[in-house]
Amino acid sequence: MGTQPIDEDKKKPRLGLEELGDLIRVPGANIFLTSTKKIFSWAEKSSLWPLTFGLACCAIEMMATFASRFDLDRFGVITRASPRQADLIIIAGTVTVKMAERIRKLYVQMPSPKWVIAAGSCAISGDHYRHIYSVVPGVDWVIPVDVYVAGCPPTPEAFMDGIIKLQEIISSEATNPHFNVAAIKSVIQDAPNEKPKKKQEIPKTGDYISPDELTSHASDLKDSGFDYLTYITAVDYPDTLDVIYEVRSIEKNEDRSWKVSLDHSNPALPSISSIFKGANWHEREAYDLFGVKFTDHPDPRRILLPEDWSGHPLRKDYAMDTSRLPYRPVRKEYEAWKEMLKKG
Numbered sequence: 001m002g003t004q005p006i007d008e009d010k011k012k013p014r015l016g017l018e019e020l021g022d023l024i025r026v027p028g029a030n031i032f033l034t035s036t037k038k039i040f041s042w043a044e045k046s047s048l049w050p051l052t053f054g055l056a057c058c059a060i061e062m063m064a065t066f067a068s069r070f071d072l073d074r075f076g077v078i079t080r081a082s083p084r085q086a087d088l089i090i091i092a093g094t095v096t097v098k099m100a101e102r103i104r105k106l107y108v109q110m111p112s113p114k115w116v117i118a119a120g121s122c123a124i125s126g127d128h129y130r131h132i133y134s135v136v137p138g139v140d141w142v143i144p145v146d147v148y149v150a151g152c153p154p155t156p157e158a159f160m161d162g163i164i165k166l167q168e169i170i171s172s173e174a175t176n177p178h179f180n181v182a183a184i185k186s187v188i189q190d191a192p193n194e195k196p197k198k199k200q201e202i203p204k205t206g207d208y209i210s211p212d213e214l215t216s217h218a219s220d221l222k223d224s225g226f227d228y229l230t231y232i233t234a235v236d237y238p239d240t241l242d243v244i245y246e247v248r249s250i251e252k253n254e255d256r257s258w259k260v261s262l263d264h265s266n267p268a269l270p271s272i273s274s275i276f277k278g279a280n281w282h283e284r285e286a287y288d289l290f291g292v293k294f295t296d297h298p299d300p301r302r303i304l305l306p307e308d309w310s311g312h313p314l315r316k317d318y319a320m321d322t323s324r325l326p327y328r329p330v331r332k333e334y335e336a337w338k339e340m341l342k343k344g
């Protein structure tokens with residue numbers, strides 16, 4: 001049997017009092033000299049209280065890490081249900097544009113000092129969803145991050161490693177959280193902004209009616225028992241923008257669908273929300289994602305994206321990686337906020 005190599009690091013008490021100052025032994029007493037800064041850092045790193053907050057699949061792994069098998073209590077890590085009592089937020093999951101505002105609000109509500117761990121490739125960079133219109137390409141566009149934990153999802157061991165890393169950063173008083181530093185202008189300039197050159201021929205099928213017939217057609221179907229609107233959606237063909245409707249008769253267990261072909265230059269239709277109440281939301285979605293205008297709609301607002309969003313993401317001419325990139329329009333606000341934090 002060979003002898004085990006001695007790990008010098010293991011002999012060092014990483015979290016012990018020896019790190020905090022000097023013990024001086026004098027006859028009849030022991031004197032311990034340190035600074036309040038060191039004592040506070042020691043207390044902070046030894047009692048991290050993360051917010052119980054998760055966004056997507058990574059959060060499941062985070063929950064497993066918090067559970068009894070891995071026992072984070074031994075690190076002094078005890079989850080809190082309120083941002084007012086938490087000093088750590090672990091961003092575990094995909095950060096969407098709409099959720100970004102809420103994340104920032106929770107972060108602001110946490111008392112200082114506070115720390116952020118970005119856990120998983122979605123929280124770090126947007127990962128697979130990076131170029132989707134609704135996803136923020138990394139939570140460090142929104143709040144400053146102290147530690148990044150890689151993985152999809154990270155294992156509980158990786159989560160624990162991230163927490164230990166954060167403890168080391170706190171105890172060494174080297175906290176230096178950072179925002180994403182990508183040069184926004186170069187991202188916009190370098191990105192392709194061309195419409196696809198070759199138009200693909202897509203065969204069209206189904207029953208088409210003219211825009212003028214839409215209201216009476218919907219009304220007739222409603223009168224004949226098709227009283228449930230299943231959906232309104234659209235398809236962006238190279239030469240037309242087609243809006244597709246489906247209604248259902250619950251009693252007869254039958255569906256009816258029809259389509260209306262529109263010109264890209266003026267995609268407008270009358271609303272059928274006075275006939276089918278559910279059309280109100282479906283039409284808002286068709287407007288939000290495809291830019292179809294419903295002329296007498298009672299509440300013509302976007303439904304999924306912020307009201308100041310530019311363009312309609314499911315249209316073929318919607319260019320990704322341009323100034324319409326997710327979250328870029330409101331990034332300025334965070335730049336200003338970052339400046340404010342710097343000034344204290």
Ligand code: SF4
Binds near residue numbers: 056094120127
């Ligand atoms: S990094 Fe992977 S596991 Fe985590 S939220 Fe994204 S897709 Fe899900």
